[in-house]
Amino acid sequence: QNAFVESFNGRLRDECLNETLFSSVRHARAVLATWKHDYNYVRPHSAHGGATPVEFADQADMGHAPYRLDQSAHKGHCFETGTYP
Numbered sequence: 720q721n722a723f724v725e726s727f728n729g730r731l732r733d734e735c736l737n738e739t740l741f742s743s744v745r746h747a748r749a750v751l752a753t754w755k756h757d758y759n760y761v762r763p764h765s766a767h768g769g770a771t772p773v774e775f776a777d778q779a780d781m782g783h784a785p786y787r788l789d790q791s792a793h794k795g796h797c798f799e800t801g802t803y804p
Contacts, residue, residue, distance in 0.1 A: 735754045741747040759772045767775035 731754070735750065739747075739750050741750065761771065763769045763771060764775070770778065
């Protein structure tokens with residue numbers, strides 16, 4: 720019943736889940752991690768004036784974005800292979 724969540728769920732389903740036949744849980748985690756990285760760090764969002772969510776959070780004052788996105792969450796993750804060290 721939350722329009723933002725429903726929009727995100729639809730986008731995730733259309734762009735990732737419906738397009739991929741997962742061969743294992745590990746494969747699913749790798750594909751979803753890559754999609755999540757693209758969604759948060761690469762893809763511009765019209766709701767953020769063409770900025771990525773990370774850029775928008777960096778530009779926003781604490782009144783609008785009380786919690787910064789954790790930019791170190793995927794350090795060490797290889798998005799090309801979907802593996803962790």
